[in-house]
Amino acid sequence: MNAPDKALNDTRNLSEQAHERIRRDILNGELFPGEKLQIEAISDRYGIGIAPVREALNRLSSEGLVERKSQRGFFVAEISMTSLEELVKTRIWLETLALREAIQNATEAWEEQLVLAYHRLARTNRRMPAEAGREISEEWEQRHKEFHMLLLDRCGSSWLLGFCSTMMDQAVRYRSLSMNVHPSLLRREGAAAEHQALLNAVIDRDADRACRLLADHYNTTLEGLRAVIEHGEK
Numbered sequence: 001m002n003a004p005d006k007a008l009n010d011t012r013n014l015s016e017q018a019h020e021r022i023r024r025d026i027l028n029g030e031l032f033p034g035e036k037l038q039i040e041a042i043s044d045r046y047g048i049g050i051a052p053v054r055e056a057l058n059r060l061s062s063e064g065l066v067e068r069k070s071q072r073g074f075f076v077a078e079i080s081m082t083s084l085e086e087l088v089k090t091r092i093w094l095e096t097l098a099l100r101e102a103i104q105n106a107t108e109a110w111e112e113q114l115v116l117a118y119h120r121l122a123r124t125n126r127r128m129p130a131e132a133g134r135e136i137s138e139e140w141e142q143r144h145k146e147f148h149m150l151l152l153d154r155c156g157s158s159w160l161l162g163f164c165s166t167m168m169d170q171a172v173r174y175r176s177l178s179m180n181v182h183p184s185l186l187r188r189e190g191a192a193a194e195h196q197a198l199l200n201a202v203i204d205r206d207a208d209r210a211c212r213l214l215a216d217h218y219n220t221t222l223e224g225l226r227a228v229i230e231h232g233e234k
Contacts, residue, residue, distance in 0.1 A: 017048060022060060023063075026173060034078050035075065036072075036075050037075060057074045092214070098155035099152055102151065103202060103205055111202070113150055117146050120147075121143040121144055141172060145168055148168060149161070149168070151214075201213055
């Protein structure tokens with residue numbers, strides 16, 4: 001590899017690192033809605049050069065986690081109850097479509113993967129130890145997304161899966177920010193039973209029941225977040 005190619009590759013690697021770390025801190029609620037993302041300050045915060053940070057912020061802007069305002073720079077995207085309601089409604093539209101298609105294309109191997117993903121999620125503690133410095137486990141979030149994305153995996157559309165993945169990330173952000181304000185949201189014990197019911201419906205290949213349960217699952221979470229977000233908007 002010649003020197004220019006190596007330099008370009010190094011910049012891309014650093015941009016990936018910057019993207020992942022900024023994205024993680026936005027999703028975890030450590031960078032707050034409306035917060036200005038000064039490129040120099042972000043560069044210092046993560047120990048990554050200005051050019052890779054700028055590239056990462058542009059990418060996050062296209063993903064809806066960062067807002068680029070003309071002549072003013074980059075800001076963490078705002079949240080609102082109206083936006084969350086729109087997000088949940090759109091998730092239900094697209095994910096029930098994907099889930100119905102996935103069930104039509106079901107295989108035994110896929111069902112076995114789902115069972116394994118469910119058990120991994122069920123065995124993972126959602127709450128972090130008090131000394132960890134944050135409320136919710138990143139491992140739980142990862143297992144949770146793996147289970148939900150695997151539910152849709154056989155839908156046959158990489159475009160649809162990409163949209164659903166992006167919306168799941170946005171939902172994680174709302175949940176993390178709300179839990180920072182109201183940690184009792186971590187104790188929504190019904191979520192585990194909802195995941196089990198979803199799995200059972202898919203294994204039974206009952207698309208109508210599975211789609212209804214998925215919609216109820218998201219609407220229940222929405223109502224749990226409503227009081228916290230509406231209080232923050234006042």
